[in-house]
Amino acid sequence: MRVGIIGGGFMGEAFLRGIVRSEFAGASDIAVAEKMPGRHLALSEHGVRVTDDAQSACIGADLVLLAVKPQDVPAVAESLRGGLPASSVLVSIAAGVPLADVQRYSAHRAVVRVMPNTPVAVGEGAAVCLIAAEVTAEQRLSVQRLLEAVCTAVVEVHDDEEVDLATAIHGSGPAYVFLVIESMIDAAVRLGMKRADASALVLATVAGSARYAIATGTHPAELKNAVTSPGGTTAAALRELEGAGLRSAFDDAIEAAFLRAQDLGELS
Numbered sequence: 160m161r162v163g164i165i166g167g168g169f170m171g172e173a174f175l176r177g178i179v180r181s182e183f184a185g186a187s188d189i190a191v192a193e194k195m196p197g198r199h200l201a202l203s204e205h206g207v208r209v210t211d212d213a214q215s216a217c218i219g220a221d222l223v224l225l226a227v228k229p230q231d232v233p234a235v236a237e238s239l240r241g242g243l244p245a246s247s248v249l250v251s252i253a254a255g256v257p258l259a260d261v262q263r264y265s266a267h268r269a270v271v272r273v274m275p276n277t278p279v280a281v282g283e284g285a286a287v288c289l290i291a292a293e294v295t296a297e298q299r300l301s302v303q304r305l306l307e308a309v310c311t312a313v314v315e316v317h318d319d320e321e322v323d324l325a326t327a328i329h330g331s332g333p334a335y336v337f338l339v340i341e342s343m344i345d346a347a348v349r350l351g352m353k354r355a356d357a358s359a360l361v362l363a364t365v366a367g368s369a370r371y372a373i374a375t376g377t378h379p380a381e382l383k384n385a386v387t388s389p390g391g392t393t394a395a396a397l398r399e400l401e402g403a404g405l406r407s408a409f410d411d412a413i414e415a416a417f418l419r420a421q422d423l424g425e426l427s
Contacts, residue, residue, distance in 0.1 A: 167193030214242030236264035255423030327416035
């Protein structure tokens with residue numbers, strides 16, 4: 160498997176680490192195109208070839224990962240015209256750029272639009288993928304293996320609107336979780352706990368709760384009820400959260416993110 164990565168920023172390098180770690184491709188079979196010279200040394204430390212030319216990174220590639228900023232997609236994808244092997248699959252992780260636009264800019268039909276989230280950096284990501292009809296079964300398998308290298312959950316969707324909705328859930332989702340973590344830590348500190356102790360307890364609680372929910376497959380409401388004793392501390396806390404409109408706040412926030420994702424798609 161030969162891989163070309165166009166863009167060696169945070170997400171590009173996160174995928175690079177996952178690719179090498181999972182042995183999806185060997186370091187000697189990976190080329191990364193990155194325009195920022197200051198990034199070349201860090202990227203080359205992975206044992207891959209680093210270049211500032213996008214077409215050079217695509218030579219002989221079975222899979223090309225387009226990991227540039229959304230506003231750079233038109234110019235970068237157009238620069239790949241004629242440089243993408245006919246048998247390669249182009250995977251775009253640019254937020255808000257519709258599948259058809261990537262196909263049009265690149266003049267390449269075998270395209271997959273992927274929306275990952277930042278936990279891919281530690282191999283714990285979530286992603287949705289929209290796969291063009293021209294992608295072959297073999298290419299599908301390659302994309303699946305690529306995503307499994309950095310994600311623990313991958314969902315295939317069927318149109319760009321579904322990608323936008325997922326973006327509002329898992330794409331922006333880490334920020335929602337980090338806000339909850341920050342709020343819990345700050346409350347504990349305000350009430351007298353040392354920040355280091357509060358951070359350790361909150362992070363372990365959030366990570367453990369997620370793993371427990373995954374392991375049991377139990378509905379979140381049941382898990383919540385199992386923690387909530389009648390008239391106890393949890394019941395008192397949940398009453399405050401419900402009274403403050405936590406559910407409706409999340410509902411409004413996710414809808415706002417969804418609508419904004421659609422706006423960005425129209426601007427691309």
